[in-house]
Amino acid sequence: MPELTHPTGREEALRAAPRDDGSAPRALVLGATGYIGGRLTPRLLNAGYRVRVLARDAARAASFPWGGDCEIVEGSADDADAVATAMDDVDVVYYLIHSMSAGKGFEESDERAATTVAEAAARAGVRRIVYLGGLHPDDAKLSPHLRSRVRVGEIFLQSGVPTLVLQAGVVIGSGSASFEMIRHLTDVLPYMPAPKWVRNRIQPIAVRDVLHYLLGAARVDADVNRAVDIGGPDVLRYGQMMNGYAVEAGLRQRAIAALPVLTPGLASHWVNLVTPVPRSIARPLVASLQNECIMKDHAVDELIPRPEDGLTPYRRAVDLALGRVRGDSIETSWQDSEVSGAPSDPLPSDPDWAGRTVFTDSRSVATRASAAELWRVILGIGGENGWYSSPLLWAVRGFMDRIVGGVGLRRGRRSRTAARVGDAIDFWRVEAVERTEAESLLRLRAEMKVPGEAWLELRAVPDGEGARYEQRAIFFPRGLSGRLYWLAVLPFHGLIFAGMAARITAAAEEAS
Structure with a gap:
């Protein structure tokens, strides 16, 4: 201790x-x-x-x-x-x-x-x-x-x-x-x-x-x-x-x-x-x-x-x-602290998705940075460090969440450099922090108000002399409102998720 x-x-x-x-x-x-x-x-x-x-x-x-x-x-x-x-x-x-x-x-x-x-x-x-x-x-x-x-x-x-x-x-x-x-x-x-x-x-x-x-x-x-x-x-x-x-x-x-x-x-x-x-x-x-x-x-x-x-x-x-x-x-x-009414079930394994409606957005970017340096950037995401893409869009989404009674984006995080299971990171909750020789994984479960359940996975995978950054957003919609929600935010994903992948790897390379 x-x-x-x-x-x-x-x-x-x-x-x-x-x-x-x-x-x-x-x-x-x-x-x-x-x-x-x-x-x-x-x-x-x-x-x-x-x-x-x-x-x-x-x-x-x-x-x-x-x-x-x-x-x-x-x-x-x-x-x-x-x-x-x-x-x-x-x-x-x-x-x-x-x-x-x-x-x-x-x-x-x-x-x-x-x-x-x-x-x-x-x-x-x-x-x-x-x-x-x-x-x-x-x-x-x-x-x-x-x-x-x-x-x-x-x-x-x-x-x-x-x-x-x-x-x-x-x-x-x-x-x-x-x-x-x-x-x-x-x-x-x-x-x-x-x-x-x-x-x-x-x-x-x-x-x-x-x-x-x-x-x-x-x-x-x-x-x-x-x-x-x-x-x-x-x-x-x-x-x-x-x-x-x-x-x-x-x-x-x-x-x-x-x-x-x-x-x-x-x-x-x-x-x-x-x-x-x-x-x-x-x-x-x-x-x-x-x-x-x-x-x-x-x-x-x-x-x-x-x-x-x-x-x-x-x-x-x-x-x-x-x-x-x-x-x-x-x-x-x-x-x-736990948020009343927020989803708490963990992400099902991929085979369990069979027969269910699920939307995903996956990105993969190779980087010259080491897997350790890439993981350091991933582990510090959110809070004062931000989300590495479209600050205005993130701020608007956080404001919308606060208006409807959610925790919003400004909840921040306990530590700027470390994360453990159960930690809050803005309107996400840390569900998994895993490090192996093969990869390092940070999985976040959404606690913003959405018509469904959402997760964000960030991985650092060793790749030759550098590393590969893997990012996956997962959304299980709830009814028609959930499907309409995903379609409504889909045009912004290119700005948000592509920008995240590019700037996270750039930050890791700059720090190497």
Whole structure:
């Protein structure tokens, strides 16, 4: 595993307490491929836990740097059989699942999954459940997403298994949706017409401090069964958070005007248009800011000691996040969260296409560049590096996708130079990253709104002293609308796909 930033899990106060027989305790992580779970899991390993993860896609979990060090059980949190298997011989369960971008009925889905996990934990004799919930006031009407988080916490607290619910507000760290929303709003807009909630007080917390509390939660006394608030040392208004970011990023202070007419729905559309955060994620984030979210007390200090160097101030958290962005060393990102309703089935093998309607566009270009250099260019496609052809057409397609509620082209990518299974790259999802002596393959599955299912395959194949670039777009249309869609975009394929093939190979040759 790569070297981890603070906390690493090796801190004495966060180390795993051995079982009575001296063996290492086992931790089960649900949501291990998410933003927080992807960071917590390697730190649990460092802390001395035997770690098991429950993941919908075992291949995606295995692609993480820590994948080979964990036991992976494939399944979802609402699959009683998979959950029961995952719970066997477990001491502590981390529940880090949130339906941030789920559609209609997400509250029922959240409650069903939490109930399944709670009942399985009780039957298996689990010693502790740790749940990361949301910071919220007690005397206000909550948004549906925040209300759902509260309900999930209640289910665990009533399960009969000692539970610690850690309630956090805005999490600041490289790749967090909250940080990216602040970053892009401030970067793009010199003047910010904003909803009146920019005046609400908020207590942000650095992601490193969230991880500290999560690690420490496994060591609290066995009789603790309660919810506690966690937060950083600063209480700020949202406008102050934006201008605090501006200072750390070397930008001018932004003028911010609070407008009462911007409802959560309108504000989420606004965020959708000016930041990479899609409306499906922006809406719950915006809705959670409607109330003041500050810690009601510091009872958590009685259970988990603060970090040795103290909690991280807001501007320091921003500086750390910016450093990770500039250094292309973001561990996990909101970008890689699952998109509700997006196709998730893998590309069928070619023989399975028999009898089905399928459209393809295949290109092959020989290049003097080495296969290794060609692969480097392929692996960095998308995001800031672009798609090597017709930027205007790509931008228009991305804008169209955002308008109809898709993720759009500006979702970007976690890393500029590396890709792993499950990573998001603009409106694609990495389905396969394969390297053999015969070829290197990057396969992307479309997550834009299309009437069908689409994939894009890019290959680097050694060929004599150079290499051959192979590119294939595959589309399985859905009904008449899918066939009409393919015919409508067909005239643009010559510009887009031929241009991609030519410029990718040219970029590889130029770098050789």
